[in-house]
Each structure stands twice: as C-alpha cells, then as structure tokens.
Amino acid sequence: MHELIEKVFLKHFNDPLLLDQSDSAVMEVSESRLAFTTDAYVVQPMFFAGGNIGKLAVCGAVNDLVAAGAQPLFLSVAFIIEEGLELSELEIIVQTMAETASDAGVRIVCGDTKVVGKGQCDKLFITTSGIGQTQKEHEDIGSGKLIQPGDHIIINGTLGDHGMAVLAARNQLGFTSDLQSDCAPLNLMIQPLLDAGLPIHFMRDPTRGGLASVLCEITQNKNFGIEIDETLIPISEPVLGMCELYGFDPLYIANEGKMLMIVPDSSSFETLSLLQKSESGKNSAAIGRVTEKNPGRVMMKTPIGGTRLITMLTGEQLPRIC
Amino acid sequence: MHELIEKVFLKHFNDPLLLDQSDSAVMEVSESRLAFTTDAYVVQPMFFAGGNIGKLAVCGAVNDLVAAGAQPLFLSVAFIIEEGLELSELEIIVQTMAETASDAGVRIVCGDTKVVGKGQCDKLFITTSGIGQTQKEHEDIGSGKLIQPGDHIIINGTLGDHGMAVLAARNQLGFTSDLQSDCAPLNLMIQPLLDAGLPIHFMRDPTRGGLASVLCEITQNKNFGIEIDETLIPISEPVLGMCELYGFDPLYIANEGKMLMIVPDSSSFETLSLLQKSESGKNSAAIGRVTEKNPGRVMMKTPIGGTRLITMLTGEQLPRIC
Numbered sequence: 001m002h003e004l005i006e007k008v009f010l011k012h013f014n015d016p017l018l019l020d021q022s023d024s025a026v027m028e029v030s031e032s033r034l035a036f037t038t039d040a041y042v043v044q045p046m047f048f049a050g051g052n053i054g055k056l057a058v059c060g061a062v063n064d065l066v067a068a069g070a071q072p073l074f075l076s077v078a079f080i081i082e083e084g085l086e087l088s089e090l091e092i093i094v095q096t097m098a099e100t101a102s103d104a105g106v107r108i109v110c111g112d113t114k115v116v117g118k119g120q121c122d123k124l125f126i127t128t129s130g131i132g133q134t135q136k137e138h139e140d141i142g143s144g145k146l147i148q149p150g151d152h153i154i155i156n157g158t159l160g161d162h163g164m165a166v167l168a169a170r171n172q173l174g175f176t177s178d179l180q181s182d183c184a185p186l187n188l189m190i191q192p193l194l195d196a197g198l199p200i201h202f203m204r205d206p207t208r209g210g211l212a213s214v215l216c217e218i219t220q221n222k223n224f225g226i227e228i229d230e231t232l233i234p235i236s237e238p239v240l241g242m243c244e245l246y247g248f249d250p251l252y253i254a255n256e257g258k259m260l261m262i263v264p265d266s267s268s269f270e271t272l273s274l275l276q277k278s279e280s281g282k283n284s285a286a287i288g289r290v291t292e293k294n295p296g297r298v299m300m301k302t303p304i305g306g307t308r309l310i311t312m313l314t315g316e317q318l319p320r321i322c
Numbered sequence: 323m324h325e326l327i328e329k330v331f332l333k334h335f336n337d338p339l340l341l342d343q344s345d346s347a348v349m350e351v352s353e354s355r356l357a358f359t360t361d362a363y364v365v366q367p368m369f370f371a372g373g374n375i376g377k378l379a380v381c382g383a384v385n386d387l388v389a390a391g392a393q394p395l396f397l398s399v400a401f402i403i404e405e406g407l408e409l410s411e412l413e414i415i416v417q418t419m420a421e422t423a424s425d426a427g428v429r430i431v432c433g434d435t436k437v438v439g440k441g442q443c444d445k446l447f448i449t450t451s452g453i454g455q456t457q458k459e460h461e462d463i464g465s466g467k468l469i470q471p472g473d474h475i476i477i478n479g480t481l482g483d484h485g486m487a488v489l490a491a492r493n494q495l496g497f498t499s500d501l502q503s504d505c506a507p508l509n510l511m512i513q514p515l516l517d518a519g520l521p522i523h524f525m526r527d528p529t530r531g532g533l534a535s536v537l538c539e540i541t542q543n544k545n546f547g548i549e550i551d552e553t554l555i556p557i558s559e560p561v562l563g564m565c566e567l568y569g570f571d572p573l574y575i576a577n578e579g580k581m582l583m584i585v586p587d588s589s590s591f592e593t594l595s596l597l598q599k600s601e602s603g604k605n606s607a608a609i610g611r612v613t614e615k616n617p618g619r620v621m622m623k624t625p626i627g628g629t630r631l632i633t634m635l636t637g638e639q640l641p642r643i644c
Contacts, residue, residue: 023526024359024390024454026461032354037346038398038451039434042442068346076360078449080402112361112449116642120364122442127400127434129360129451132346139348204345320438 012098017109025109035070038129044320048169050181054093058100061130062185063205069138080125104185146201151290152268154261157283160239163253179238184257189278202262212251228288334420339431347431357392360451366642370491372503376415380422383452384507385527391460402447426507468523473612474590476583479605482561482575501560506579511600524584534573550610
C-alpha cells in the first residue's frame with residue numbers, strides 16, 4: 001500500500017497539500033461561500049474513446065461545481081481497487097486525472113485507497129468530491145428559482161456522445177475515431193460568462209438520464225413549461241446511428257462535457273457568442289424556450305411539424321455509464 | 323433510483339441543503355481556513371458489534387478533520403450499492419449515519435448513489451468526504467512539525483477494539499457484549515481541549531495499522547525517538563484474548579474511536595483530566611514520551627523490564643477492516 005501510494009499516486013498527484021500525507025488537507029480560500037459536491041464513478045469499461053474513469057471522475061466533480069455557479073478549487077479522490085488490477089492501467093488513469101485537474105486548474109489535495117479482494121469490486125471505483133467558491137449573486141443558479149418564461153435553453157454541443165462511446169467500448173465496436181466521449185471540464189468555458197456578468201438563470205450538467213431528464217426535473221410542478229425544437233438539437237451522425245441501432249433516444253443518453261444553460265432572452269445571443277469561442281462550446285446552440293403554456297411539461301417540436309411530450313425516463317437506464 | 327433516494331436517503335438525511343437536490347451544496351462558513359478529507363469504507367461484514375459501515379464512514383470523516391485540529395462541519399456521502407442489497411439493511415445503515423452525524427453536530431449536505439450489478443461490488447461501499455474549519459494556530463497539529471522531546475504520548479482509551487469486533491463479526495464468533503468496536507466521533511472530546519487553549523503538538527487517529535503504525539510514521543527520519551510503556555497501554559481483556567487466539571499484536575489493530583495525542587509535559591496532566599471527563603475519553607492514559615535518544619525509532623518498555631523495537635508493519639494487514 002505504501003509503495004502503491006508513493007509510486008503511483010504521489011508521483012502524479014503532487015500537490016504540496018497531498019504530499020503532506022496527513023489525513024486532511026488544510027486550505028485557505030478568500031471567499032467563505034463554498035460549493036461542495038461528491039460523485040462515485042463505476043463506469044464499465046474503465047477505458048473508452050475520449051477518456052477513462054479517472055478523467056470522468058475529475059470532470060464530473062468540476063462540472064457539478066460549475067453548475068452551481070462556483071469556481072472549482074479543490075478535489076479529493078478515493079479509490080476502491082480490486083486485487084489484481086493491472087498497475088499499468090491504474091497508472092494511466094491516475095496520470096489522466098492529474099492532467100485533467102491541471103487543465104481545469106483545480107488541485108487534488110486529499111485522497112484514500114482501499115484494496116478489496118478479487119471479485120469484491122469490478123476493477124476500480126473512484127469517488128471524487130469537490131470544493132468550489134461561489135459568489136452570493138450566483139447562489140441560485142443551480143436551484144431553478146430564477147427560470148422565467150421567455151428564457152432561452154442553450155446547450156454547448158452535441159448530445160449523447162459519452163453514453164454511446166461507453167456502449168461502443170463495452171461491446172468492443174470499432175468506432176474509435178468517429179465516436180468519442182465528450183468528457184471535459186467545463187469551468188474554463190463557463191467562467192468567462194460569469195466574469196462578463198452575463199446572467200444565467202439555471203445550469204445543470206445533463207449526465208445520467210441526459211437532457212430530457214434534466215428538463216423534466218426542472219419543469220415538474222412548476223408554473224412554466226419548456227419547448228425545445230428537435231431540428232435545433234445538435235447530435236452527431238455516429239451517435240444518431242448508434243441510437244438507431246440500439247433503440248435509444250439520444251435525449252436520454254448521458255453526457256459528460258455538456259452544460260444545459262437557461263438564460264434571459266436579452267443576453268442569449270451574447271451568451272452563445274461567448275460560449276462558441278471556447279473549445280468545449282464551439283457547437284453551442286439555442287434549442288428552445290421556457291414557455292407560459294404547458295406548465296409542468298416539456299414539449300418537443302418535431303421536424304414534421306408535430307409536437308411530442310418528453311417524459312421522465314421510467315425504465316432501466318444504461319447501467320454503469322459513469 | 324428516484325424512489326430509493328426519496329424513501330431511504332432523504333427520509334433520514336434531511337438537511338435543507340441536501341433536500342435541494344442540486345448536484346452541489348452551497349454553504350457559508352465564517353472562517354476561510356478549511357480542512358478537507360476523504361475516505362472509502364469497504365468494511366466486511368457491514369454490521370459488527372458497536373457499529374456498521376455507515377457509522378464508520380461518518381466517524382472516519384469527522385475524526386480525520388478533528389486530527390487536523392479542525393471543527394467538522396459538512397459531510398458528503400457517496401454510496402456504491404450491489405444490486406440485491408436488502409433495502410432494510412441499507413435503511414438501518416443510512417439511519418445510523420444520520421444519527422451519528424447529528425450526535426457529532428455535522429451536516430450531511432450532498433450525496434450520490436450508484437447501483438452496480440450482482441457480483442460487481444460486495445453489498446455496499448461508502449465514501450465520505452468532510453469539510454471542517456480550522457484556525458491558523460492549529461494548522462500544524464496534523465503535520466508532526468511541533469513534536470518535541472519531552473512531550474507526552476496520550477491515547478484516549480483501549481486499543482484494538484474495532485479490528486477485533488470486525489474480526490469477531492466476520493467469523494461469527496458470539497462475542498457480542500464484551501467485544502465492541504470503539505467507533506465514535508471524537509470532536510466533542512477534542513473541542514474542549516482546543517477551546518481551553520491547551521497546546522496539542524500532534525494528533526492522528528490510529529485506524530488501519532493501529533497505534534504502532536502511526537508512531538513509526540511520525541518518528542521516521544526524525545531527530546527524536548518515542549518510548550512507550552507496555553504496562554501503561556490500555557487494552558481490554560476480550561481484545562487481548564482475541565489477539566492471542568489469532569496471533570495479532572493489538573498495537574497494530576485498527577481503532578475507530580481513538581486519537582493519539584502528543585502534548586507538552588507542562589499541560590499533559592490538565593489535558594488528561596479534561597479528556598477523562600468525556601465519554602470517549604474516560605479511559606485516557608499517558609503511555610509514553612518523545613525522547614532525544616533513539617532518534618527515528620519507536621521503543622517499547624516491556625513488563626519484564628526489557629525494551630522492544632516497534633517497526634512498521636510489512637506483511638498483510640487485516641483486509642477490509644474499515
């Protein structure tokens with residue numbers, strides 16, 4: 001265990017706070033308003049086109065903080081490792097985590113490792129928690145309280161890429177180049193919007209359950225509805241193809257580098273322009289509106305001029321997608 | 323999943339921040355110096371005399387923050403659940419977590435749940451992370467920088483109870499009443515020492531690897547040694563009996579409600595008196611000294627007048643003890 005920690009974890013995660021090897025990291029932050037999040041990652045397989053479980057674990061924590069209107073600062077990482085996991089695989093994952101954290105400008109400051117016997121877990125599970133700092137004026141961004149009829153619905157690119165990339169890896173389909181997880185930290189895309197003072201009425205990263213689930217959750221029991229336009233929703237050809245093949249609806253498929261944003265009509269254009277300047281936002285699109293009609297419901301205009309009711313997923317989701 | 327979250331988790335964990343069901347909790351703290359910790363819990367079996375995996379996960383996070391000289395405030399909880407886990411067992415565990423957090427005065431403010439297939443984990447793994455607030459004057463308590471020759475080594479009660487209680491549960495031995503895990507949150511015992519301004523040169527909770535491992539870690543490559551006296555170390559009769567039966571050394575066995583403290587000679591008596599007033603500290607004892615001689619080494623005086631060198635554990639520890 002001591003060797004594993006020194007040769008793999010401390011080699012790549014070399015924050016001075018972590019190198020201390022105390023059980024807690026002590027940090028100073030200039031603001032006293034904090035955002036705190038945690039997620040367990042059990043994605044199977046561990047490696048897929050566009051990422052791996054480690055990249056996912058870092059991006060997930062970062063993006064949950066971003067969705068709360070916070071600037072991500074510190075991460076913790078806890079590994080549960082199945083005896084017999086290839087050290088070389090673990091090292092690639094750890095290295096990816098370090099690189100992703102560095103790209104996102106967040107520090108991995110504390111961690112833990114448990115090893116369980118063969119057959120007692122499935123190779124590797126990772127839980128990350130994150131702390132970010134937030135401003136009073138942004139504290140309601142994650143709550144949905146600010147959403148108003150007339151607001152625009154914006155998504156920063158194509159939907160379903162993560163879920164379909166994992167499914168392809170699971171079934172060992174050979175879609176390596178044209179089907180990639182969108183897994184990415186989104187703080188560098190969102191921070192300029194906050195810095196520019198552009199109002200954001202709501203943000204949520206549409207991971208498990210996809211875009212449809214988030215839209216249903218935020219309209220449930222509310223006095224507004226949401227109308228999206230199918231022709232405006234960006235979906236890549238390979239994802240559309242896979243979804244047809246397996247009978248999935250891309251609106252319900254997990255994303256790991258997407259942020260659903262709801263913004264006022266008045267600043268929607270400026271928000272889109274700024275998003276499109278960022279690598280993760282270059283395919284951003286306004287895909288619909290918050291409406292006074294159909295309160296509590298999510299409706300989708302179809303290409304042939306009809307309207308479809310979007311409902312909460314009731315059956316099985318794709319298991320272990322993140 | 324929605325049902326599980328509402329009927330089990332939100333029923334017991336009912337912090338307003340958690341009820342929000344955003345992906346991050348936003349908290350305000352009056353101090354900007356934070357302690358942050360994480361640990362994964364994989365104890366097998368999930369239930370043992372004196373606690374369960376949930377109690378352990380809350381106490382572990384609380385005690386790691388306490389060891390950093392911090393006041394624990396907020397916890398996150400991530401569950402990895404094996405398909406088929408009895409809901410009634412999960413509910414007992416969740417309820418225990420809520421009660422333990424409430425006893426310790428900490429808030430569970432965010433969480434996550436993943437379900438994996440049968441055989442892909444072993445019933446239930448829990449990862450908790452914790453945030454505490456700390457003062458500048460306490461920031462070096464966890465580092466070992468303040469330890470000086472002449473300091474006293476204090477432990478707040480008997481050693482090895484947790485490890486032996488888990489082993490007894492694992493082997494279905496019938497030691498229910500006389501062998502209990504010491505699993506407990508220690509902030510209510512330690513806070514009065516900090517409030518009274520009593521100097522603490524070092525704290526660490528001797529979990530995996532026990533007291534011996536902590537003592538070895540803190541003396542390694544240092545210009546001081548440590549001498550403990552075997553006759554002064556509190557160990558209960560049932561733990562001694564189990565250790566003899568299985569061939570374990572109680573100094574290396576995991577504790578989950580113990581804090582090793584190193585304090586100056588001048589305030590050692592007052593520290594002990596204050597500790598002994600607390601339920602978790604009533605059997606506190608001074609068990610040795612930091613010495614100028616034997617730098618880098620931990621020595622133990624034996625009852626027959628000899629001296630034994632205490633070394634870092636090299637072989638297998640008891641697996642999945644926490």
